[in-house]
Amino acid sequence: MPARTAKPQSINHHNIVKLVPEMKARTVLIGSLSKSYCMAGWRAGFFAAPQPVVKAIANLQSHIASNPCNLVQYAALEAFAPENDAFVAGNLKQLTAQRATARQLLGQIPGLPCVAPDGAFYLFPDVSSVFGKSFKGRRVENVDCLAEMHLGQQARQLPRRDRLSPQQPSVGIRLLTTAGVEQFRSG
Numbered sequence: 001m002p003a004r005t006a007k008p009q010s011i012n013h014h015n016i017v018k019l020v021p022e023m024k025a026r027t028v029l030i031g032s033l034s035k036s037y038c039m040a041g042w043r044a045g046f047f048a049a050p051q052p053v054v055k056a057i058a059n060l061q062s063h064i065a066s067n068p069c070n071l072v073q074y075a076a077l078e079a080f081a082p083e084n085d086a087f088v089a090g091n092l093k094q095l096t097a098q099r100a101t102a103r104q105l106l107g108q109i110p111g112l113p114c115v116a117p118d119g120a121f122y123l124f125p126d127v128s129s130v131f132g133k134s135f136k137g138r139r140v141e142n143v144d145c146l147a148e149m150h151l152g153q154q155a156r157q158l159p160r161r162d163r164l165s166p167q168q169p170s171v172g173i174r175l176l177t178t179a180g181v182e183q184f185r186s187g
Helices: 021-028 051-064 070-079 082-108 143-154 181-186
Strands: 028-031 047-049 121-124
Touching: 082 121
Parallel strands: none
Antiparallel strands: 028 047
């Protein structure tokens, strides 16, 4: 399994099996080709696990989903070729720069604190400061209302950040930072 992934450079990935080899029999490692290999939406990934776990997953998978098409399977195999290391490194550099740009632009908006999680190319701004304000004659009541208004203006989805509990209303949204820098600047 490749150890290359596109994650922000501030994150040092530590494989538990390399750190504690005796954990190998109790460890399942899962990976995706979405960001590292620019294969988002292809639903291509991989896992490594002890044989009984592999067998159980294969049995379950055979009843709930089909396999990726041949094109995706061949593309995934090619993605792991050593000559793609430079591509993955370049992709990581570009995604990290785009995330930094998006965070810097978002930071210029007063009253919009933002969480940038480690190991992902998302930003999670708290948009509660716009609740109760109006845009084009429509009052922003909550995250769902803001997302609906944004979709009407930009024709792009603005997903809310998952609620921590059913009793706690969502006050944040999730912004994907893998879009081009010009898309951030244009809104």
